[in-house]
Amino acid sequence: MSALISVDNLRKNYGAVTALCGISFDVEVSELTAIIGPSGCGKSTLLRCLNGLELFDGGSVRIGEITLDRNNGLSPRDFNARLRQLREEAGMVFQSFNLFPHLTALENATLAPMVVKKIDRKAAEPKARELLKKVGLGDRMDYYPSQLSGGQQQRAAIARALAMEPKVMLYDEPTSALDPSLVGEVLSIMRKLDDEGMTQIVVTHEMRFAREVADKILVLSDGELIESDSPDVIFTSPRDERTRNFLRSFL
């Protein structure tokens, strides 16, 4: 059986800057993959290419049945439809939460199912409530984002993404904007999802979390995938000099 996600020779330039130069890797169902690397190495760019928020210059991305590649000869209309299909497969969680401030936590989690999947409110709400309960916001459903703490907002954002029933969850430094005391509650949600078998890709600087939970760790440096291995190998005997230097800064 082939992998759930496969990224093949992905390339991306910003003008003269090469953000990604030929990245390839696979992700199996139920795996948690951690992406680490120094700031500016292309982690966010990689994640955003995975759900089509960033268009890449070469290579391809496949999630489940949906493949996106640069030279596919699709009309702009079909291409956009393909992008949306890809996004439906991948839930995205941002560093700055990006909850919709004019909607309550519950409305944040029901909007996309109602608008994109055309599910009516009666069906969407129980599902959203269940997800909010799962992320520990059972008593905050009707709060607006500004009435929630950072940790609560990020958990609501996770529930919002889960409500679309994605095949994979993508997180871009989900705890970097949080007070240290609030980091744990977000990480524990991701742990819980991992236990339930959710496929997840996490860009993170939480090395302990990566080491304990990840099935696989990708190390990026200057747009290059320099190492890809199990946490044990990466944290105890990394092969690449650059990985060693990077990890040393966390000691």
Next chain:
Amino acid sequence: MKNLKATEPQSHRELSGRVKSFPFLALCLCGSVAFLLLHLFAFADAQEASPLRWGGDAEGGAPYLLPNPKNPREIIGFEIDLMNAIGKQLNRKSVFVQNQWDGLIPGLQRGNYDLAVNGIEITDDRKQQVNFSIPYYVCGEQLSVRVGENAINSLADLKGKIAGTLKASLAQRILEREGGMEIRSYENQNNAYDDLAIGRLDAVLMDWPIAVYYAKPNPKLKFTGPSIERMEYGIAVRKEDAELLKQVNDALLALVKSGELRRIYEKWGIWNAETDQLFAKFSSASQPGQVYEEFTQNITKKLTWRERLERYKSYLPPLLLIGAPMTLLISILGMAVAIVIGLMVALIYLYAPQPLSWLARAYVELFRGTPLLIQLYLIFYGLPNIGIRLSPLVAAVVGLGLNYAAYEAENYRAGIEAIPRGQMEAALSLGMTRAQSLRYVIVPQAMRLVIPPVTNDFIALFKDSSIVSVITMVELTKVYGQLASTYYDYIGVGVMTAAIYFLMGLPFVRLARWAEKRLATDQRVAVTAKKRWLGVGAKPAEG
């Protein structure tokens, strides 16, 4: 001469309070040297030396006063000839002073000139404000229709039809008295006859000389029925200038006797039976003094405070029942159009591909950069040329709406651009299309950001709606103009009208504040939420 005119308004404002009774002083403010010399000279021999300054409105048109088509800087008209003749009789140089027709009598009272002459009908209302000379011309109102029209032969045939006339004229009052028709009043006879020719009106009633000049030569129009009622034009003189009034009357009688006045009217093609009869009466009067007295004994009885209050009360029904609702209707519909089109223009500008977004930009610049008044004229009087004939109400709403849409588009653009990029990304990442993201995520947030500027614009539009009176809409400002010019009470009616605008605008300001507060829940409770974490323990207000 030119110099004198330029300094006029200011000098008169200063004068009117203090030394109104010395009209020649107006001249004196031209320069300090001239001031002293003239002042001394004037005391010595005031009347003969000073020119005879009289006010009229050259926009009124033929045959009264109009710019000479061959040399627009020169004003001609039968009233110019009349006043030159009177000037010659009095041994004073006749000097024409341009003044808006509506404001001729106020201008006279402020001392801008000493006589007002411009087809001013002698009425009891006006006689309370000023004295009138003996009539210098008599005529009736003439009904005009399109050439093919045979059903309209009298006022009675106008039931259920649309009749046009000049604003605040005798003809308008006649039409109002007749009733049963829709009346549209115009600033300008050309517009009225044009609208008659293209079928926007069924008939036009106007002073006979105007009809002779503007309807008769038009091959699409014809006169119908005899001339209606009778009105006498008089020369208006300030109440306190009794001596001048007598001189003007004597001069007029002399001109009637010598036949010169008749020659003037014949030259202008407006000699008529009514004036003939009037002049015959003047000539047969054994003593000119009798006629003179007949027309000058109408000294105003001063209004008591009670009568004045009664009169103010009588202004209320037309202002509140006719003017205010129409202003409200135009404003609300206009704003609705502006908001919808403005949002569309903003979205096209921000998200549509090149040529379209360029057009949206051009729309904004064009409608913001040109006067609303001209846009209204183009829509109402210009579009019929290409076959688009809008009713006054539709034209007013479309004109205000299109103009304000440009401002709303800018509000929305700024509002949308102020929403963080992450909002669009979050919406897209959930699988929404760009249009869905705008509709459910971006625009609702932008809406509350733009509530304050949009409210401001609504208040501005509300007041700007007064401008649509130029396309024959009868709204609050038009009713104000009609009342003010009927009663020559610009202050009383003006203050009342301003108060009505103000009071009608207030609820909208309140409503907007309330909406802003309600919609900004996320911001408002941020404070309470913060307090809660700090252990102050406020409960969030909203669920």
